[in-house]
Amino acid sequence: xxxxxxxxxxxxxxxxxxxxxxxxxxxxxxxxxxxxxxxxxxxxxxxxxxxxxxxxxxxxxxxxxxxxxxxxxxxxxxxxxxxxxxxxxxxxxxxxxxxxxxxxxxxxxxxxxxxxxxxxxxxxxxxxxxxxxxxxxxxxxxxxxxxxxxxxxxxxxxxxxxxxxx
Numbered sequence: 001x002x003x004x005x006x007x008x009x010x011x012x013x014x015x016x017x018x019x020x021x022x023x024x025x026x027x028x029x030x031x032x033x034x035x036x037x038x039x040x041x042x043x044x045x046x047x048x049x050x051x052x053x054x055x056x057x058x059x060x061x062x063x064x065x066x067x068x069x070x071x072x073x074x075x076x077x078x079x080x081x082x083x084x085x086x087x088x089x090x091x092x093x094x095x096x097x098x099x100x101x102x103x104x105x106x107x108x109x110x111x112x113x114x115x116x117x118x119x120x121x122x123x124x125x126x127x128x129x130x131x132x133x134x135x136x137x138x139x140x141x142x143x144x145x146x147x148x149x150x151x152x153x154x155x156x157x158x159x160x161x162x163x164x165x166x
Contacts, residue, residue: 007146009137014130017137019123021149025156027114030089030121033152033159034110040066043151048142053077057081058085064093080105088112095125104128 008020014143023030033039037054045051045068052075053067060082067077080095091110096102104127111122127133 007142007149009142011133011137012124013126015128015133016124017133017141019142019145021121023119023121023149023153023156024117025119025160026117027112027119028088029093029156029159029163030112030119030152034091034112034154035085039155043149043155045151046147057083058091060084080108083107101130101139102127104132106132155164 006021010018010020012018035056035058037056039084040056041054043067044054048071049064049068053065054067055063055065057063062082063079064082064143065077065079067075069075077098078095078166079098080093082091082093084090084092084162089112094105095108095109099122105126107126111124113120113122125136127136
């Protein structure tokens, strides 16, 4: 399995961050990794962190609650509500961190497009203001996403091997 490990980051509007990444796996498998708690807990955290809570009711109107703990004991949590779920191509949800460092609720959308067995993931987050977006960019968000996506690559490779062996 080979992967283009680069994450492309753009700011298509004054309140939005968009990140795009290619994965060498079918989008149904990638979608499962974004929605199933036992899979999310294996990849959605930056280096030095662990996902400790993953409550995920993936349906329009369903809520989620995610919590992470850093190796030094620092904790961080985020919650929100799913607005749109179209398997295996789209997930839209509100999101707000407990510390609310972004100045209010954000709207996140994950789009998955499959081409010849590979999946392009486009993640967009629209913040409450330009300052909130700029703060997210300065927070090391990209580094966290790159780190998490490396873990997702490894998980997808493992799932692909298991599927091939079955």
